Amino acid sequence: MPGLPRTTPGRSADQPCSDVASALWVFAVCHAGAFAELPSGAGHPEGGPVTLLRLDDLLSAVVQDVPSSRFSEEVLKQRLADPGELESCARTHHRTVTAAAEHGPVVPLPLATLFNGEARARAALCARLPHFHAALTRVRGREEWAVKVSLRQTGTASAPSAPQDAPGGQAGAGRAYLTRVRGRERERVARHEQAVAAAARVHRAASALAVESVQRRPHSPQITGKDRLQLMNAAYLVDRGRALDLATVLQRAGADAASADVEVEVSGPWVPYSFTEPVEAPDDSPERAGSRT
Amino acid sequence: MSAAGSGVVAWSGPEAGAPIGVPLVDLLDRVLGTGVVISGDLVIAIAEVPLIRLSLHALLASVSERVPAPWSDGGPL
The missing domain is CATH 3.30.70 (Alpha-Beta Plaits)
Known part of the structure; x- marks a missing residue:
């Protein structure tokens, strides 16, 4: 629930992808343990808390579970075709990436980078780990x-x-x-x-x-x-x-x-x-x- | 915003600037047009969304309209 502090520091690396009715929105990549959870104002209003998904010993992704009813490919394409929705999505993405950056360097991902669950996200992101390491070093401070x-x-x-x-x-x-x-x-x-x-x-x-x-x-x-x-x-x-x-x-x-x-x-x-x-x-x-x- | 007016405007953070302070065009330019593109199952083919395609066309000067680069030192990077 948004607003309620989570006791676990982010997500564990082996947490299974259980909820098929949701998708995972990835905002950015940052250092592992940069934060546990962003304040409830961050992320899409329809989604869960913004947390970290561990990628390796050093890196995590800034992620949010979002309901498929609002974020399926079909629905999102329609939403982003509306100027108001596009603006609000872009601002939410930006606000969240910026909030994460208060805790250390971040590598932002483009708007609407979505995955069918944590396993898929981790697989795709881990394929680029060397790049993310280099990028974080490049933008630090x-x-x-x-x-x-x-x-x-x-x-x-x-x-x-x-x-x-x-x-x-x-x-x-x-x-x-x-x-x-x-x-x-x-x-x-x-x-x-x-x-x-x-x-x-x-x-x-x-x-x-x-x-x-x-x-x-x-x-x-x-x-x-x-x-x-x-x-x-x-x-x-x-x-x-x-x-x-x-x-x-x-x-x-x-x-x-x-x-x-x-x-x-x-x-x-x-x-x-x-x-x-x-x-x-x-x-x-x-x-x-x-x-x- | 302009140099002739109040000079440099430093946008000082998401709280100060999120609703109106961040020019939308610069924001879209960044969240749509940059970043590491990760190929994934549900990554939206963002350039196929009609409005975004339109926005990107409107945002960015076409190649023919582009003016000569204003630097003579071989450019950035």
């Missing part, structure tokens, strides 16, 4: 900060309207039109280059304080709005003690960039979602990084 850089678009970015009464016969009007178009295009390109340079300065400033960084794919204008073009959507892995330094540096960089209509948005600290994937070969270039979905 560190947190993720998100930095987005956007260029505010102005009216000059839109193409000038074509001359209404010059259907091609009036060469003078056509040339004037083209000149205007080229002028605006030059201006647009210059603004863009200036903004990209500002984003690069922000990136360099943040990188100097970060242990690692990842370039995620920028958000599209559908999200940012037509009046803003996102140039950079980066995540930085930062030692916990350097967060204030990072904030100071980014504030300065943001103030410098503001004159060029460039906006710097910072959020954090995040649980290090962006730094738990296996470190790839050197071909993990910015072109590829962040494009994995």
